[in-house]
Amino acid sequence: MGRIPCCEKDNVKRGQWTPEEDNKLSSYIAQHGTRNWRLIPKNAGLCLQRCGKSCRLRWTNYLRPDLKHGQFSDAEEQTIVKLHSVVGNRWSLIAAQLPGRTDNDVKNHWNTKLKKKLSGMGIDPVTHKPFSHLMAEIATTLAPPQVAHLAEAALGCFKDEMLHLLTKKRIDFQLQQSNPGQGNNTTVPYSKQDEKDDTVEKIKLNLSRAIQEPDMLPLNKPWESTSTRATSANFEGGCGVFPTSVTGYHHYGPSSFANEGGGSGSPWSQSMCTGSTCTAGEQVRSHEKLKDENGEEFQGGKEIKNATSIFNTDCVLWDIPSDDLINPIYREAFNNKE
DNA sequence: AAAGCGGACAACCGCGCGCCG
DNA sequence: ACGGCGCGCGGTTGTCCGCTT
Numbered sequence: 186m187g188r189i190p191c192c193e194k195d196n197v198k199r200g201q202w203t204p205e206e207d208n209k210l211s212s213y214i215a216q217h218g219t220r221n222w223r224l225i226p227k228n229a230g231l232c233l234q235r236c237g238k239s240c241r242l243r244w245t246n247y248l249r250p251d252l253k254h255g256q257f258s259d260a261e262e263q264t265i266v267k268l269h270s271v272v273g274n275r276w277s278l279i280a281a282q283l284p285g286r287t288d289n290d291v292k293n294h295w296n297t298k299l300k301k302k303l304s305g306m307g308i309d310p311v312t313h314k315p316f317s318h319l320m321a322e323i324a325t326t327l328a329p330p331q332v333a334h335l336a337e338a339a340l341g342c343f344k345d346e347m348l349h350l351l352t353k354k355r356i357d358f359q360l361q362q363s364n365p366g367q368g369n370n371t372t373v374p375y376s377k378q379d380e381k382d383d384t385v386e387k388i389k390l391n392l393s394r395a396i397q398e399p400d401m402l403p404l405n406k407p408w409e410s411t412s413t414r415a416t417s418a419n420f421e422g423g424c425g426v427f428p429t430s431v432t433g434y435h436h437y438g439p440s441s442f443a444n445e446g447g448g449s450g451s452p453w454s455q456s457m458c459t460g461s462t463c464t465a466g467e468q469v470r471s472h473e474k475l476k477d478e479n480g481e482e483f484q485g486g487k488e489i490k491n492a493t494s495i496f497n498t499d500c501v502l503w504d505i506p507s508d509d510l511i512n513p514i515y516r517e518a519f520n521n522k523e
Numbered sequence: 524a525a526a527g528c529g530g531a532c533a534a535c536c537g538c539g540c541g542c543c544g
Numbered sequence: 545a546c547g548g549c550g551c552g553c554g555g556t557t558g559t560c561c562g563c564t565t
Contacts, residue, residue, distance in 0.1 A: 201533075201559075223550070241551075242534065277553060288553070289533080296555095297531055 197226075198234040202243055209233050210240055211248050219244065246289045253285030257294050265291055266299060270313035 222237035268279045276288035300310040324332050
């Protein structure tokens with residue numbers, strides 16, 4: 186036995202909304218407000234062949250007059266990433282901190298752009314840790330022979346992204362070397378295949394080294410974003426051409442985003458996953474209930490009574506300026522922490 | 524010029540929760 | 545205490561549109 190459908194699907198229109206429908210809905214809501222969505226399309230004079238749920242979505246995600254429809258600013262993107270590292274896929278919670286943005290906006294922007302940006306920087310968009318740290322953590326649970334297999338497997342997974350970054354970095358570097366002061370030389374000094382093979386071997390070598398040296402593993406310690414100690418140090422020392430970007434966005438952080446339109450003044454910083462000492466386990470799961478200081482459960486932005494508990498963990502992103510927190514509850518939590 | 528492809532965004536779906544009778 | 549209803553949320557799908565081949 187399934188759930189009763191919210192409306193008779195045969196009698197309702199689906200798909201894109203027309204301007205006429207938008208007008209009808211907007212003018213009705215302007216007059217009567219948004220109480221009882223199910224009744225809205227049925228009400229006399231409206232003649233909207235839409236289900237109430239569809240009306241609600243159309244209004245909240247598109248027609249509401251306080252919505253922003255333009256592109257996300259760098260500051261907004263940064264806020265999304267930081268909050269996502271704390272609360273995970275709680276889109277409504279994140280959207281509550283971005284005036285004029287809906288959870289759908291934030292979700293879409295995350296899925297289409299931000300996830301890729303982070304991955305391109307070598308950061309796992311789920312845990313907000315560098316991929317290398319994740320591999321290092323996994324490696325601690327493996328016996329030495331398995332570690333080598335891990336290195337191979339990891340290389341397989343991230344090869345394309347690594348090669349993309351490495352190739353770009355190397356070409357840029359070579360252009361700088363051969364033409365200091367000029368940026369438009371299009372010749373590539375040696376064949377792509379040679380470069381690829383060479384790079385792959387170096388990645389293998391350094392990845393194996395990185396995950397086999399236990400003293401560089403961040404065991405039971407908060408992951409430190411600004412010091413790309415651990416694996417990055419090893420990469421730098423082990424091979425001169427291996428950029429730290431793979432281990433930590435430390436060098437790729439602002440510039441890589443700038444390459445995608447962020448610009449030199451971009452608020453994107455090397456602390457993009459800053460202070461997110463979250464492990465996957467520590468991160469608030471999307472379907473978990475949260476509890477406030479009194480042990481009362483809450484869920485979703487609207488129901489939050491006290492968000493302190495969200496931030497009152499090791500996975501706190503206290504480099505979010507408190508003024509940037511629109512929701513007063515968050516701001517209060519922030520100030521209390523200070 | 525047209526087909527194919529991928530990105531961006533809008534819309535839908537199903538589930539869980541709170542409220543109320 | 546229980547069940548129905550309405551709503552919000554997060555995941556998924558559909559559609560449009562611009563770019564590439």
